[in-house]
Amino acid sequence: MPDRDSKKTTSRAAQPAPPAPEPLRVAVADSHTHLDMQSGSVADAVAQAAAVGVDTLIQVGCDLAGSRWAAETAAAWDRIWATVALHPNEAPRVAGRAAAGGRAGLDAEIDAIDALAALPHVLGVGETGLDYFRTGPDGVEDQQHSFRRHIDIAKRHGKALVIHDRDAHADVLRILAEEGAPSTVVFHCYSGDAEMAGVCAEHGYYLSFAGTVSYKSAQNLRDAVAVAPRDLLLVETDAPFLTPVPYRGRPNAPYLIPVTLRAMAAARGEDEDQLAAAVAANTARAFGYDT
Secondary structure, three states: OOOOOOHHHHHHHHOOOOOOOOOOOOOEEEEEEOHHHOOOOHHHHHHHHHHOOEEEEEEEOOOHHHHHHHHHHHHHOOOEEEEEOOOOOHHHHHHHOHHHOHHHHHHHHHHHHHHHHOOOOEEEEEEEEEEOOOOOHHHHHHHHHHHHHHHHHHHHHOOEEEEEEEOOHHHHHHHHHHHOOOOOEEEOOOOOOHHHHHHHHHHOOEEEEOHHHHOOOOHHHHHHHHHOOHHHEEEOOOOOOOOOOOOOOOOOOHHHHHHHHHHHHHHHOOOHHHHHHHHHHHHHHHHOOOO
């Protein structure tokens, strides 16, 4: 999840929304979206998604306020589920605010996330993890501390761990091994290569692919989705970010999931309906809801 206040985000929101794609014949879930950062109402997003065969949305929290909103929204909507966490970029921000109390303040906010994770309509802890692209060396310690605590929360509550991993593959895998991974791990917006996909598969980690799999420069992602076991694949938007080709640069939303799923099917040389059926079952299994 990029910075929600960035100029690029504002520019994207000013662009016209892409047209609705051809509906899927087999319904799937958007395993990772940010409805609170999208234009329009939740009702509109749900209706537009359902019209193209996206029947379930996982609303992801990135800070304490957003996690509370995710939990409240999931409680109000039958086909929306929540995950809660402090995004890795949020951890050093919280720890660096004098008013928040430094590391003690960070731990206090993580404690609040812990309480939210106990709610029945909260099915995941995330997005957590490591992001070395936006946070400099000074923030690494706070990120890793936060990640370790979120791993513990996911294990204690029996919830899926949703990982944000940017420029930090080795450390993410190392910390998962050191702490002992929860029974369910989801690599959101998978950004590794085919070799890392093999490592994840050995551990039973789910790989969730976003619109980036359709980008011309992202052959590593197409290679990864091609070799990943079908029963570990998920699809997501990360909306309003990472809009798939040919709509890159325009606002993303859950109704564009069919575009990304078709890019995944093409990379695998696989029938669209067969892949959609697997992805739908995988998402329900990963997050523990009934289809």
